[in-house]
Amino acid sequence: xxxxxxxxxxxxxxxxxxxxxxxxxxxxxxxxxxxxxxxxxxxxxxxxxxxxxxxxxxxxxxxxxxxxxxxxxxxxxxxxxxxxxxxxxxxxxxxxxxxxxxxxxxxxxxxxxxxxxxxxxxxxxxxxxxxxxxxxxxxxxxxxxxxxxxxxxxxxxxxxxxxxxxxxxxxxxxxxxxxxxxxxxxxxxxxxxxxxxxxxxxxxxxxxxxxxxxxxxxxxxxxxxxxxxxxxxxxxxxxxxxxxxxxxxxxxxxxxxxxxxxxxxxxxxxxxxxxxxxxxxxxxxxx
Numbered sequence: 001x002x003x004x005x006x007x008x009x010x011x012x013x014x015x016x017x018x019x020x021x022x023x024x025x026x027x028x029x030x031x032x033x034x035x036x037x038x039x040x041x042x043x044x045x046x047x048x049x050x051x052x053x054x055x056x057x058x059x060x061x062x063x064x065x066x067x068x069x070x071x072x073x074x075x076x077x078x079x080x081x082x083x084x085x086x087x088x089x090x091x092x093x094x095x096x097x098x099x100x101x102x103x104x105x106x107x108x109x110x111x112x113x114x115x116x117x118x119x120x121x122x123x124x125x126x127x128x129x130x131x132x133x134x135x136x137x138x139x140x141x142x143x144x145x146x147x148x149x150x151x152x153x154x155x156x157x158x159x160x161x162x163x164x165x166x167x168x169x170x171x172x173x174x175x176x177x178x179x180x181x182x183x184x185x186x187x188x189x190x191x192x193x194x195x196x197x198x199x200x201x202x203x204x205x206x207x208x209x210x211x212x213x214x215x216x217x218x219x220x221x222x223x224x225x226x227x228x229x230x231x232x233x234x235x236x237x238x239x240x241x242x243x244x245x246x247x248x249x250x251x252x253x254x255x256x257x258x259x260x261x262x263x264x265x266x267x268x269x270x271x272x273x274x275x276x277x278x279x280x281x282x283x284x285x286x287x
Contacts, residue, residue, distance in 0.1 A: 020048045020097065024052045027061060046114075074088060090102075106240065128227065134193065145174070
């Protein structure tokens with residue numbers, strides 16, 4: 001806790017106020033050019049932004065170039081996890097901005113997506129969370145608008161995905177019968193790009209520290225959905241490399257299994273009345 005408070009204090013002291021959006025990135029051994037590109041894209045937005053970088057690398061990366069570009073850089077000196085890293089920036093941005101944007105460094109922003117998402121949130125004051133259209137580098141759509149999962153959805157996706165039951169279950173979970181071309185509300189939006197209304201974050205809190213990697217975006221999406229809308233905006237686009245799919249590993253599988261178990265222990269496994277109600281409401285909007 002002492003180190004967290006110290007890092008938050010460092011960021012907060014350097015972060016200007018009156019921002020439209022604070023944009024945070026969490027690093028772990030990332031390549032220099034990817035970091036440079038991420039900073040440039042955030043700084044090129046048509047709205048007033050400032051970049052915060054939290055480096056989880058062991059040992060810390062040499063990020064003097066990032067500071068020279070104007071980013072605020074702090075090093076945790078250990079891998080504290082994705083959500084916990086972003087929490088440093090999220091806590092520091094209290095009162096400094098109208099929105100906080102959580103982004104992966106492997107995103108390519110198209111047509112001022114950050115500015116478009118700020119404008120979208122301004123036009124939808126009922127929304128606490130927004131996500132743009134997300135594509136793979138080949139142009140195909142990433143189906144990242146999802147229901148709140150139950151254990152059967154995870155079994156379908158990760159174990160029985162080659163079966164008819166698994167495919168049908170996953171198609172329902174990711175809305176494969178929907179065109180992703182209209183604004184709609186979903187209770188689970190991907191953490192690769194989340195724009196969060198600062199006033200809503202002050203109500204629901206930040207990422208839950210119990211998740212090291214995976215499920216932190218699911219958990220936060222759900223908590224935001226409890227008090228506001230969580231909206232998908234097709235009029236802004238980012239391209240996402242999605243390394244967790246392109247570079248699978250036993251370690252990532254273990255992280256996912258642990259985090260999902262923690263999520264279900266928190267919210268409920270097969271019995272979760274709130275999940276069932278929210279999912280019914282989500283599906284009903286397409287009837």
